[in-house]
Amino acid sequence: MTTPRPGSRAEQRRRTEARILDAAAGVFVAAGYERATIRAVASAAGVDAGLVMHYFGSKQELYRRVIDAAPLPEVSGAPEEAVDQILATLAARLASEPTASLALLRSMLTNPEAASVASVGMARYQAQIADVIAADDASLRASIISAVILGVTVSRHLVKSDDLATADPARVISLLRPCLLALAAEGHASQ
């Protein structure tokens, strides 16, 4: 992790690569994996399509590099705390446009690799949530919570056409809290 002096070959390459990755994230978000073209990425980054291939080797690899940047949130503690953590993460995702995550979500339904990455990520997230829920159906409750977060994120950033797209994140969060608390709180484990 050295930082070559500006102007050096390596440094320039790093910059160009970063610019391409940025552009690629944008294109993947806007178009989804299948519809995104190397050419579009290149043109958005202000370089040639051949260069993109030269750096990343394939479209799949470029895509992989983009979604590798998608962070996995951590959850732990008491149920109420966990809900607050989940909502805090969501609030951040509503406020800004989490490009890498959106690229992943957008492509999740059509690209097998995206689907598998998303699956694994969601499963891990759900497992963390399930761990803090005391009910016997904890894992189902966790799945539903995660589905709710998914639905809200997709509706706001990708489907748009929503009051959700323009709403103040704080209001969304405050409306969602009782909802998630009902799911995370043990007590009336059905049956």
Add this chain to the structure above:
Amino acid sequence: MTTPRPGSRAEQRRRTEARILDAAAGVFVAAGYERATIRAVASAAGVDAGLVMHYFGSKQELYRRVIDAAPLPEVSGAPEEAVDQILATLAARLASEPTASLALLRSMLTNPEAASVASVGMARYQAQIADVIAADDASLRASIISAVILGVTVSRHLVKSDDLATADPARVISLLRPCLLALAAEGHASQ
């Protein structure tokens, strides 16, 4: 809407067309619009690709015919009734595989036409829900409810990798009810 006698030209055509539509729905659900090919549809229907084009003219038109079959649920009455209606519809969608709707959902994020159809449908659904909520932020609450339903449906049928995919619909519904009631119930309109 006449029903030609079996064996006639028109009747055979109708049957073949129906078989193609069926196959197409399956392919669109499994692959999404971009990845679905006319060839795959034709082969799934046991006919030639040329025949599919001959009947439907274009891939877009075939797709349109498939998603035209997706039903729009109705909601009305008191908030509690509305929630029950929403949940009843969801229960049905969890129990069976609503092919046309899934084709729409799967393609929603990559296909402009699917996106617009989905937008319109969701907006209409949200408007109905908003109508039965008395709060001043009714439309935001309705959007969130609709996002929740979207998230659960997508998680179960498309993302799969979930406890949701195998769960008993009745349990999902009973976990979701307090959640939706919290959203649909007026009372503490924030601010």
Add this chain to the structure above:
DNA sequence: GTCTATAAAGAGATAGAC
């Protein structure tokens, strides 16, 4: 009514020039 053959366009990927 159904299928074969083919045209036309677009994509990812490769080789090599500058």
Add this chain to the structure above:
DNA sequence: GTCTATCTCTTTATAGAC
């Protein structure tokens, strides 16, 4: 390091044979 030219494959869509 960056771009030009091109190959090859896949796809939709068309025209016409059976």
